[in-house]
Amino acid sequence: MTLLCARRELAERLRAAPVDAPEREARELLAAAMGLSVQTLRLMPAEETVPEEAAKQLRELLSRRLRGEPLQYLLGEWDFFGRTFSVGPGVLIPRPETEAVVERALSFLQGHPGAAVLDLGCGSGCIGLTLALEADCRVTLADLSEQALARTRANAAALGADVEVVRRDLLQGPEEGERWTLIVSNPPYLTAEEMACLQKELTYEPPMALDGGADGLLFYRALVEQWTAALAPGGMLLCEHGDRQGEAVAALFRAAGLRDVTTFFDLEGRPRGCCGRLQGSPQQRRNPLFCIEIETRFPV
Numbered sequence: 001m002t003l004l005c006a007r008r009e010l011a012e013r014l015r016a017a018p019v020d021a022p023e024r025e026a027r028e029l030l031a032a033a034m035g036l037s038v039q040t041l042r043l044m045p046a047e048e049t050v051p052e053e054a055a056k057q058l059r060e061l062l063s064r065r066l067r068g069e070p071l072q073y074l075l076g077e078w079d080f081f082g083r084t085f086s087v088g089p090g091v092l093i094p095r096p097e098t099e100a101v102v103e104r105a106l107s108f109l110q111g112h113p114g115a116a117v118l119d120l121g122c123g124s125g126c127i128g129l130t131l132a133l134e135a136d137c138r139v140t141l142a143d144l145s146e147q148a149l150a151r152t153r154a155n156a157a158a159l160g161a162d163v164e165v166v167r168r169d170l171l172q173g174p175e176e177g178e179r180w181t182l183i184v185s186n187p188p189y190l191t192a193e194e195m196a197c198l199q200k201e202l203t204y205e206p207p208m209a210l211d212g213g214a215d216g217l218l219f220y221r222a223l224v225e226q227w228t229a230a231l232a233p234g235g236m237l238l239c240e241h242g243d244r245q246g247e248a249v250a251a252l253f254r255a256a257g258l259r260d261v262t263t264f265f266d267l268e269g270r271p272r273g274c275c276g277r278l279q280g281s282p283q284q285r286r287n288p289l290f291c292i293e294i295e296t297r298f299p300v
């Protein structure tokens with residue numbers, strides 16, 4: 001069978017499944033079965049024959065995909081913010097909407113060089129590792145799941161990110177004296193109702209990364225009620241949320257006394273995340289006369 005035939009047949013089977021992007025998935029699966037990158041596959045002559053070993057591998061991958069296993073788990077890796085992350089059962093697959101959270105974190109970090117950043121519930125590590133590689137900051141990534149911690153460590157090593165990886169339970173709250181300039185989290189946020197009728201692919205992802213309790217807000221309550229105490233003055237709490245949770249999450253942020261509470265949107269214009277700041281700046285805390293000095297130097 002030629003590459004062209006294999007790819008067409010594969011796309012047909014995937015279209016009938018149905019999957020959302022059959023052509024793209026066909027290319028990805030064929031490349032994976034041949035042990036090549038999609039880019040290299042594109043450069044190969046269409047009439048080239050698929051070796052028997054690769055054809056066997058392809059049949060296996062296709063049947064797993066048709067049973068509903070996510071493409072990303074079959075490939076074992078997925079791109080996020082321009083880097084490739086190792087993924088697999090036990091960690092949430094990095095989603096494009098989470099890039100909006102990273103964008104927001106990066107713009108905050110630009111004004112806070114050397115910031116201490118905590119990624120709570122890090123999964124594959126895609127948020128915290130991206131921040132460590134893109135910004136001037138010290139990042140700690142935390143998760144309760146050992147599988148997630150192992151995956152984060154592997155990704156940190158593969159990407160050359162110098163970070164700390166620790167086992168923590170978000171629901172247990174911070175330890176005495178912890179201070180973070182930025183706490184960022186993509187917590188589990190699906191409601192009990194949503195958990196009860198998951199799309200087939202989602203049933204392969206770890207429930208503990210998806211299940212946000214009865215109303216999907218369990219982890220936001222813990223974040224605002226417990227973790228804001230671990231923010232440095234002027235520090236930011238930044239979370240992803242579901243596209244129907246914008247108002248509820250912003251209300252929780254405000255009720256906790258956070259300032260400048262802002263909902264932000266993903267590339268498709270859906271509300272996707274919330275951020276808020278703890279009052280005060282480090283300078284003000286160190287020098288209570290700071291504001292007065294400003295007033296006397298710049299009288300209005």
Ligand code: GLN
Binds near residue numbers: 187190202
């Ligand atoms: N974005 C995921 C989904 O709905 C949920 C991830 C999460 O709960 N943090 O598919």
